Structures are given as structure tokens and as C-alpha cells.
Amino acid sequence: MTNYLRVAMIAFATFVSIIFPNAKATNNQNNLIGSSQSYKDFNIVIDFSQAKICDMSEESFAEYERDWNKDKPDILSKMIESVILSSKKYITYNKQSSNTLFIRVIEIDEWAIFNCDIEFIDSDNNKVFEVLAIGCSGDTFVARSLLRRIKNGAFLEGLEIGKELKKRFK
Amino acid sequence: MVFYICNISNMKRIFLTLFIFLSAITLYAGNDVEFIKGNESFFKDAAGEVFLNVSFENATFDNQMPLTDKFQDIERKRRIAMQGFTTESHEQLKKIRIVPSVTDAIYKITIIVTNVDAQTSLKWSGVKGLWVKIWGKIVVTDIKEDKEVFVAEFEEVKGNSGAFSPIVDRAFNNAFCELVKCLK
Numbered sequence: 001m002t003n004y005l006r007v008a009m010i011a012f013a014t015f016v017s018i019i020f021p022n023a024k025a026t027n028n029q030n031n032l033i034g035s036s037q038s039y040k041d042f043n044i045v046i047d048f049s050q051a052k053i054c055d056m057s058e059e060s061f062a063e064y065e066r067d068w069n070k071d072k073p074d075i076l077s078k079m080i081e082s083v084i085l086s087s088k089k090y091i092t093y094n095k096q097s098s099n100t101l102f103i104r105v106i107e108i109d110e111w112a113i114f115n116c117d118i119e120f121i122d123s124d125n126n127k128v129f130e131v132l133a134i135g136c137s138g139d140t141f142v143a144r145s146l147l148r149r150i151k152n153g154a155f156l157e158g159l160e161i162g163k164e165l166k167k168r169f170k
Numbered sequence: 171m172v173f174y175i176c177n178i179s180n181m182k183r184i185f186l187t188l189f190i191f192l193s194a195i196t197l198y199a200g201n202d203v204e205f206i207k208g209n210e211s212f213f214k215d216a217a218g219e220v221f222l223n224v225s226f227e228n229a230t231f232d233n234q235m236p237l238t239d240k241f242q243d244i245e246r247k248r249r250i251a252m253q254g255f256t257t258e259s260h261e262q263l264k265k266i267r268i269v270p271s272v273t274d275a276i277y278k279i280t281i282i283v284t285n286v287d288a289q290t291s292l293k294w295s296g297v298k299g300l301w302v303k304i305w306g307k308i309v310v311t312d313i314k315e316d317k318e319v320f321v322a323e324f325e326e327v328k329g330n331s332g333a334f335s336p337i338v339d340r341a342f343n344n345a346f347c348e349l350v351k352c353l354k
Contacts (some may be wrong), residue, residue, distance in 0.1 A: 011192060133253075133339035133343055135331075135340050
């Protein structure tokens with residue numbers, strides 16, 4: 001019987017590898033410049049200046065979703081919280097640190113799928129590394145309000161960013 | 171029918187047939203890279219520092235319009251393409267190291283993209299995804315001797331954006347990751 005199970009498992013694994021050919025590649029990229037081993041702490045700055053939220057600029061979106069400005073601090077803190085959560089073993093969040101992690105939000109769609117770039121700048125203003133187009137899976141639960149979905153999406157995106165930091169600082 | 175499937179000996183046959191069928195699909199999935207000239211096994215044999223350049227100049231979108239008409243942020247797409255290729259080549263081609271400066275490099279890889287296509291796809295779970303396909307040419311030059319050591323054309327190399335995330339940038343990144351896998 002174990003043989004049948006083994007065959008079944010191999011067949012299933014082959015099937016999955018065909019359905020998800022890029023399963024590994026979806027959790028994107030890293031590249032560029034030197035070692036990150038010497039950095040122990042960092043500060044986080046989240047930049048929405050270039051962001052397209054549901055195909056609108058941040059100002060237009062704030063007019064469309066009246067509560068945006070009220071909820072934005074909460075969204076930012078959710079993202080920061082999850083970045084810290086998924087990278088805390090390797091690097092510490094410290095508001096006073098002169099090493100800065102810039103999170104540039106490029107795009108948020110209606111399913112709260114984020115597209116962000118990150119840039120790690122050290123105390124001497126040198127770019128230590130940069131990762132483009134980090135994305136999360138978003139919050140596809142239709143019954144939630146858009147802002148609620150964005151809040152959850154921010155948390156999920158933070159986890160993805162944390163994973164990238166983990167790869168760097170491990 | 172149910173009895174036939176539940177029968178242990180039949181089950182073995184069914185699973186084996188399924189396994190062979192799925193393996194055959196994987197094995198015979200065509201290689202999207204067509205070698206033209208030089209050392210065909212360059213990406214297996216070569217070692218050392220390599221400078222990478224990706225060019226979208228004169229590239230079209232779906233052979234219908236200039237790529238810049240479709241994507242205004244073409245410089246960002248170029249950087250994402252470089253990032254995808256670099257990351258994957260560091261993972262897959264262990265002996266090659268892509269460096270940011272041409273002066274430190276032995277070889278120069280130029281990827282000339284001639285056409286790009288993007289399309290939304292409905293995955294098996296009904297979730298909307300996105301594919302980016304790329305066509306073009308890859309030229310590797312020995313910098314010291316100024317000689318082409320590898321030339322190949324690639325077509326319809328596909329990268330997806332991942333489930334639940336129809337983001338073009340990620341699909342771009344993954345298309346260039348796939349290109350490395352085709353070269354390996």
C-alpha cells in the first residue's frame with residue numbers, strides 16, 4: 001500500500017509543479033551590493049508619494065475614501081509591525097537608528113495587493129541594497145471594506161518585506 | 171466505474187499512467203531558447219564576473235505598438251528585468267557573478283528584448299493572474315577579446331505574477347528569472 005501512496009504523492013507533486021511553475025519565484029528577488037551582516041538595527045520610512053491607489057493618486061484616493069487620512073497611521077503601523085515581526089530575529093527596529101529602510105509604495109489595487117520597492121540606506125547615506133516589486137497576495141475577502149482590505153494587505157506586504165530583510169541579514 | 175478506480179491493482183495502473191503522462195508533459199515542454207552561434211554550453215561552463223545590460227530599445231508590445239506606449243515606466247521595467255535575471259543567475263548559475271561595473275567584468279551579457287506581451291490569465295482556482303511573455307536575443311561578449319562567445323534567440327519566455335497578484339512588475343521579474351532557467 002505504501003508503494004501506491006508513494007506513487008500518488010509523486011504524481012501529485014508533479015501535478016503541482018506543472019500548475020505552479022513559478023511557485024518559488026513569486027517571492028521575489030534580491031540583488032546588488034555588499035554584505036548586510038554589520039547592520040543590527042534600522043528605522044522605517046514609508047513613502048506614499050508615488051503610490052497609485054486603485055489607479056488614483058493618494059490625494060484623489062483621499063477624496064474618494066474619506067477615512068483614508070484617518071486610517072493611514074493605522075495602515076502604516078500595521079505594515080511596520082509585520083516587518084518587525086518577520087525580521088526580528090535578525091535585525092531590530094529602532095526609531096533612533098541612522099540606518100533607514102525606505103519602503104516606497106508603488107501600487108495598491110482594489111484587492112489590497114501591494115507593489116512596493118525597498119531601499120536600505122546606511123548611516124553614511126550609502127545604498128546597501130534595493131529590492132524592486134515586492135508583492136503580497138492581498139486580501140480577497142469581498143465582504144470587507146476597501147480600507148479594511150488595505151489594512152490587511154499592508155500587514156501581508158510587511159511580512160513579505162520582512163522575508164526579504166531576513167534573506168539579507170540572516 | 172467507482173469500483174474500478176477503488177480496486178487496488180487498478181489504482182496502481184491509474185496512478186502510474188497519470189505519473190508517466192505528467193512527467194512526459196514536463197520533459198517535453200519545449201526549450202524557448204534557440205542557440206545561434208558561439209559556445210552552446212557557455213552558461214554551464216563559464217565562470218567569473220559578468221556585466222549585464224538589458225535593452226528595451228525598439229521593443230514592441232504584442233508586435234503592435236512601441237513598448238513605451240504601453241509602459242511609461244520603461245526604465246523601472248528595465249531595472250526589474252535586470253534584478254530578475256541577476257537574482258536567478260546567482261541562484262542557478264553558481265559560477266557566474268553579475269557585477270554592477272563593466273570594468274570588473276570578463277564577459278558582457280546583452281539582452282535585447284524585441285517584443286513583450288502581457289495577458290491576464292484565470293488560474294485553476296478561478297483567481298486572476300497575469301503573464302508576461304518576452305521575445306528577443308541574448309548576446310554574450312568576451313570584453314577583453316571583443317568577441318561574441320554566445321548568441322541565442324529566445325521566444326515566448328513566460329513569467330507569471332503569482333496567484334492573487336496581477337502585478338505586471340512581478341511578472342516581468344519572473345519572466346527574466348525563467349529566461350535564466352532556459353539558458354541553464
